Amino acid sequence: MNNLLVIPLIIPIITAVILVFLREQIVLQRIISIVTMIFISLISLLLLNLVQTEGIIRLDFSGWLPPFGILFVADSFSILLVLTANIITSICLLYAFSTIGERHEKMFFYPFVLFLIAGVNGSFLTGDIFNLFVCFEVMLLASYVLVALGGGRRQLRESLKYVLINVVASWMFLIALAFLYGTVKTLNMAHIAVRVAEAGQDPLLTTVAILLLIVFSLKAGLLLFFWLPGSYSVPPTVVQALFAALLTKVGIYALFRTFTLMFPLNQDVTHTIIGVMAGITLIAGCMGALSGRDIYTIATYNVIIGVGFILIGLAVGTEASITGAIYYLIHDMLAKALLFLLIGMMFYVSGESVVKKMSGLIQNYPLFGWIYFLVMLALAGIPPLSGFMGKVLIGQGAIEAGSYVLLALGFASSIIVLYSLLRIFLASFFGETTISFEDRKPIPKGAYWAFILLAATIVYAGVGAESLSIYVKDAAKTLMNPSIYIDAILKG
Amino acid sequence: MESLMMILIGVLVAVGTYLVLSRNLIRVILGTAVLSHAVHLLILTMGGLKKGAVPLLSQSDGPFTDALPQALILTAIVISFATTAFLLVLAYRTYKTNGSDDLQELRGMPDE
Numbered sequence: 064m065n066n067l068l069v070i071p072l073i074i075p076i077i078t079a080v081i082l083v084f085l086r087e088q089i090v091l092q093r094i095i096s097i098v099t100m101i102f103i104s105l106i107s108l109l110l111l112n113l114v115q116t117e118g119i120i121r122l123d124f125s126g127w128l129p130p131f132g133i134l135f136v137a138d139s140f141s142i143l144l145v146l147t148a149n150i151i152t153s154i155c156l157l158y159a160f161s162t163i164g165e166r167h168e169k170m171f172f173y174p175f176v177l178f179l180i181a182g183v184n185g186s187f188l189t190g191d192i193f194n195l196f197v198c199f200e201v202m203l204l205a206s207y208v209l210v211a212l213g214g215g216r217r218q219l220r221e222s223l224k225y226v227l228i229n230v231v232a233s234w235m236f237l238i239a240l241a242f243l244y245g246t247v248k249t250l251n252m253a254h255i256a257v258r259v260a261e262a263g264q265d266p267l268l269t270t271v272a273i274l275l276l277i278v279f280s281l282k283a284g285l286l287l288f289f290w291l292p293g294s295y296s297v298p299p300t301v302v303q304a305l306f307a308a309l310l311t312k313v314g315i316y317a318l319f320r321t322f323t324l325m326f327p328l329n330q331d332v333t334h335t336i337i338g339v340m341a342g343i344t345l346i347a348g349c350m351g352a353l354s355g356r357d358i359y360t361i362a363t364y365n366v367i368i369g370v371g372f373i374l375i376g377l378a379v380g381t382e383a384s385i386t387g388a389i390y391y392l393i394h395d396m397l398a399k400a401l402l403f404l405l406i407g408m409m410f411y412v413s414g415e416s417v418v419k420k421m422s423g424l425i426q427n428y429p430l431f432g433w434i435y436f437l438v439m440l441a442l443a444g445i446p447p448l449s450g451f452m453g454k455v456l457i458g459q460g461a462i463e464a465g466s467y468v469l470l471a472l473g474f475a476s477s478i479i480v481l482y483s484l485l486r487i488f489l490a491s492f493f494g495e496t497t498i499s500f501e502d503r504k505p506i507p508k509g510a511y512w513a514f515i516l517l518a519a520t521i522v523y524a525g526v527g528a529e530s531l532s533i534y535v536k537d538a539a540k541t542l543m544n545p546s547i548y549i550d551a552i553l554k555g
Numbered sequence: 556m557e558s559l560m561m562i563l564i565g566v567l568v569a570v571g572t573y574l575v576l577s578r579n580l581i582r583v584i585l586g587t588a589v590l591s592h593a594v595h596l597l598i599l600t601m602g603g604l605k606k607g608a609v610p611l612l613s614q615s616d617g618p619f620t621d622a623l624p625q626a627l628i629l630t631a632i633v634i635s636f637a638t639t640a641f642l643l644v645l646a647y648r649t650y651k652t653n654g655s656d657d658l659q660e661l662r663g664m665p666d667e
Contacts, residue, residue, distance in 0.1 A: 233638075
């Protein structure tokens, strides 16, 4: 049964390679890619339940026992994220079918989405830090192509910066790995945790930890997000939604793994730095969201605010706050994907991206307008939608740990999120419409289905928080007690 | 030998950083290539330079040289090769469409 663990990585890669040869058969490409994604989603669901009954599952490639070989590990945290990522990608593909256009479809759009998801799944599942680097690169190379695909002037310019930033970040990742290997002589994450605990986290190891913090912060958009608004606003809508939902979250996942499992000892230094970075990220993200005049700017700064908020959970580091951070991470992936799809559709139907130049969209597209209203409430954390549980638990954790500054910043940012999105709602959806109902540009059916499905998952993640709680609690327990993870790998 | 390697790595990083900070796009890309060479050497040095015999069980009975850094470097070289190739193509396309390879001019207009 353990072999199931490699399926979320290997199936998308194989399918992507097959799709390359089916370049002209667009319908076939669509069918194969969506079937693949639904299949992997089901497998991840199966794995999630398997982890609950059997504990942490691991797969040692070619039978090399840890700490010698590369291995894949599934605990509740990683497999929950794999499941969410796969569901989102399936729904985004549904949206892509009716919106992306033949030009993209013939230029290997679907294979690259599959390569992207393979890299994302690999990053979540791997138990070896060098393999994490490799999976990051698989994901990043696919994202480089997706961001540049289309080849507009502005798109090429921004993607060039995106690629250069990430190349430098990967270079720093390798430096951190070199020093880590030189110090602890192992690359297995659980084994690193043991060696670091044995040696005590001396200044050299803390430096390595901070280097990893910088690398993952660049990927996650924590404080070092200067590249994010530019490069997230140029690709097609569905790519934006995938990036907002998946790429920054992989960075967040890596931060959680690094600072709960491998370097949890010197919390005075590392967690304080993370807290300060999260606070500044929230403030800067709010300023960006408030000052933005067009919908893309506001949405991308909302991504940054989300990252800051989740990292409060890690910086505080109590069990309640980590549980909240996991809830909020899942919510943020779903809600940001939906937000970007909606924003892209606003641009498509009105031809405008400046908030003030649109008005009265809700009269022509009532369902579209109310779904936007729903995601706005979810992002602001109104119960019973998905953002609520996460916000409450992170707040509870922050009070327990006495981090009142982070608490205040976190909840102030919720109000700013509500304000910035409400501004779009009031200006663009309400008011007099300039286009009559007959002349409106119709929204494709597939896009509507994507909106409805994502909205349904958001409602489920909020109303059904209780049914998710067994998984989330188990994930938080493993993160809080790294010994569970370490024992499952080195003693199993 | 390790100290000599570290000095070489330092020089390479300095050269790479200088190139990355320049305005010309091709120089920036060459800079990233030099930086990646530096880090490959760093991994090799941090893993320990050749101390023992070839790590084959039947050939000798130890102490063995650590072979893992070389496997890591091989992977990293392939990745940096792919990334650099992609970057060069992207830079060429950007030059063709934007008509400039000067990063200062590629900053973009505020009204866009």
